[in-house]
Amino acid sequence: MSASAPSLDQAAMPPVRGRLTAQVPLAPLVWFKSGGAAQWLFEPKDADDLADFLKGLDPTIPVMALGLGSNLIVRDGGVPGVVVRLGKPFATVEAVDATTLRCGGGASGILVSSTARDKGIAGLEFLRSIPGTVGGFVRMNGGAYGRETCDILLECDVVLRSGERVTLSNADLGYTYRHSSLPDGAVVVSAVFRGIPGDPAAIQAEMDRIAAAREESQPLRSKTGGSTFKNPEGHKAWQLVDQAGCRGLAMGGAQVSEKHTNFLLNLGDATSADIEGLGEEVRRRVKATSGIDLEWEIQRVGKPA
Incomplete structure (x- = not known):
């Protein structure tokens, strides 16, 4: 850690009434079931606990909120800083x-x-x-x-x-x-x-x-992230993906769903790099066939492995 980097050891963390845990694997908490760990995972007891913690936290430390983890790729190197998860x-x-x-x-x-x-x-x-x-x-x-x-x-x-x-x-x-x-x-x-x-x-x-x-219409029983790309003005993303010949396209352990082509799947042991790389290949093919730049709807966070 460089001299200018903020300290992320327990002593540097503000006191909490909820739960603050270091190095928590995020794969079990997201739909794709892939990706690295949160440097810190904070589950606040209430809104005051969250406000007090953020007020006392070094302002250079990044903070990210995590919900059900459905529309999210957590990269394999994990998420630096603090991931906030709102529980019960x-x-x-x-x-x-x-x-x-x-x-x-x-x-x-x-x-x-x-x-x-x-x-x-x-x-x-x-x-x-x-x-x-x-x-x-x-x-x-x-x-x-x-x-x-x-x-x-x-x-x-x-x-x-x-x-x-x-x-x-x-x-x-x-x-x-x-x-x-x-x-x-x-x-x-x-x-x-x-x-x-x-x-x-x-x-x-x-x-x-x-x-x-x-x-x-959707592969609900699979490890997926929901709609991968935004619908461009006047178009359906799934149709553009289909027209680019990407239905069923695979990379590593990741695949474009054959049931709904705007869904990517983890077939079992995909890394987040497989999933994101497949999405980028789909974007490249759609651009080549239609001239349209697909925009990611899925949020991609963290660092590569």
């Missing part, structure tokens, strides 16, 4: 009024949509189909089946990298397709979503329809 204390959903829910940053899309159904709130059914947590939905403007997070978000509570707690409105987040202007190192601890009044039975029917459509 943040997996809450409660009704604010007849059409509004306050959701913890660690709550899953299934929990949010099911609670909305039970409360007779329609318009949040699409979250049933996104394998992630509220924090990830807010950061990435998560969406599916014609709806996006920006359609339902009123505001969110965020702990900035400095430890400052702020409330950001929908407009503050500068939403575009699969993107927000949420700053690096910021962690979404809760969000307020608004739907419209609905009949629980009709809401359940829509959730069932979405679940069936996913099951039919």
Whole structure:
């Protein structure tokens, strides 16, 4: 470690009330089941614990939030700095009024949509189909089946990298397709979503329809990362990948899904380098056949081996 690099030993870490663990393998925590370790994994007890920790942490140490690890490649060399994982204390959903829910940053899309159904709130059914947590939905403007997070978000509570707690409105987040202007190192601890009044039975029917459509079209029983590339304006990413002859294309232990070509698979022992390398080869072939630059939707973090 160079003289100017921040110290990352236990003594240099601020005190916590939650759990702070060194060198935690991240592969078991992400959908691809590949990749290296977090230098530190912090599971805060509550939002105050997180804010106090970030305020006391050397500002040069990088911080990254981790949800369900679905839309993520963790590179084989691991993630430097601190990975923040919001556990049970943040997996809450409660009704604010007849059409509004306050959701913890660690709550899953299934929990949010099911609670909305039970409360007779329609318009949040699409979250049933996104394998992630509220924090990830807010950061990435998560969406599916014609709806996006920006359609339902009123505001969110965020702990900035400095430890400052702020409330950001929908407009503050500068939403575009699969993107927000949420700053690096910021962690979404809760969000307020608004739907419209609905009949629980009709809401359940829509959730069932979405679940069936996913099951039919996507390789849900595989080690995958969800949608790999963003849909370019006027195009479907999967069609461009298919037209470039990449259906079933393999590299190391990674493969382009034959069921849905915008999904990459870990066939068993793929490294993250295999998966990311395959994605780059797909991008190269699509560029060569269509002239279109596919943009990654999957987040790629950490260092190569």
